[in-house]
Amino acid sequence: MDQPDAALARDIDAACRLTGEFTLRSGQVASEYFDKYLFETDPDLLARVAAAMVPLLPAGTDLLGGLEMGGIPIVTVVSARSRIPALFVRKEAKTYGTCKLAEGPDVSGRTVTLIEDVITTGGAVRNAAVALREAGATVGTVVCAIDRSPGHDNPLADVGLAIRSVLTKADLDAVRV
Numbered sequence: 001m002d003q004p005d006a007a008l009a010r011d012i013d014a015a016c017r018l019t020g021e022f023t024l025r026s027g028q029v030a031s032e033y034f035d036k037y038l039f040e041t042d043p044d045l046l047a048r049v050a051a052a053m054v055p056l057l058p059a060g061t062d063l064l065g066g067l068e069m070g071g072i073p074i075v076t077v078v079s080a081r082s083r084i085p086a087l088f089v090r091k092e093a094k095t096y097g098t099c100k101l102a103e104g105p106d107v108s109g110r111t112v113t114l115i116e117d118v119i120t121t122g123g124a125v126r127n128a129a130v131a132l133r134e135a136g137a138t139v140g141t142v143v144c145a146i147d148r149s150p151g152h153d154n155p156l157a158d159v160g161l162a163i164r165s166v167l168t169k170a171d172l173d174a175v176r177v
Contacts, residue, residue, distance in 0.1 A: 004171040008048050012039050012146070013172045034172075036117045036146070040073045049145045049166055050077035053115070056143045056164040057082060062110035065089045065102060065139075067128055070117035074145060078115055087112065089128045101131050108136030116144040119163060122155040129159055146172070 015038045022033040039045040053074070057064075065087040066075025072088055079086035087104035094100065112132055116125055119142065129139045140162060147165035149155045154163055 004167055005048075005052060006171075006175055008045075008052065009167050009171045010175040011045060012049075012167065013175055015039055015042060015045060017172070017176070034118070034146075034148070036070055039145070040070060040117060046073060046077055050074060050081055052166040053078050053143050053145070054082050056166070057084070057113055058111075058141050058164075060111050061113040061141075063087050063105060063107060063112045063137075064115050065107075065112045065128065065132065066115045067091075067124055071115045074117055075115040078143075089114070089132070091124065091127070093131075101135065107132055110137055112137045112139050114139060114142040114161075116142055118146045118148055119144045119155070119165070120148045120150075122149065122161075122163075125161065126156060126159050129156075129161055 016035050018033045018035055019031060022030050024030055039049065061084055064075050064079050064084050066072045067089050068091050075086045085105055087102040087107065089102045092101070114125055114128060119125060125142050132139050140160065141164060142156065142161050143164045146167050146169070147163055148169040156163060
């Protein structure tokens with residue numbers, strides 16, 4: 001998408017940007033918090049995000065890998081729209097039953113495009129890409145709803161992943177009311 005969808009950015013920002021006092025994962029306290037699950041649980045916003053993701057999917061994608069937990073609802077809708085099969089990628093392989101990292105079709109020899117809700121530092125995406133590659137997949141792209149990574153550098157360049165985003169933090173800040 002060349003130009004961000006200002007209406008989508010405005011609607012997501014209005015639904016998800018909360019103000020108050022929030023303790024972040026880092027332990028820092030912030031006066032603002034972005035609750036991504038508020039767009040993921042809204043059927044209309046989720047459908048709009050998924051529709052915007054489909055054109056960002058690279059040609060030759062065999063499977064879509066949704067990362068636990070936020071990427072799962074998005075990958076399900078993107079898969080249904082694109083007709084590309086989905087995988088549900090765990091943070092770590094389960095220790096019982098099939099002991100799989102990724103639930104769904106076998107990844108070996110297939111090109112997987114990762115689907116994520118929000119990327120900030122890319123830690124979970126990095127780990128998933130490395131693990132899927134170890135299982136024989138080719139992973140070169142992650143499509144995310146929102147890229148909140150700081151600066152203009154790709155935080156996943158070190159593992160050879162391109163980021164394609166529907167919106168950026170700058171897009172959300174630009175429509176802030």
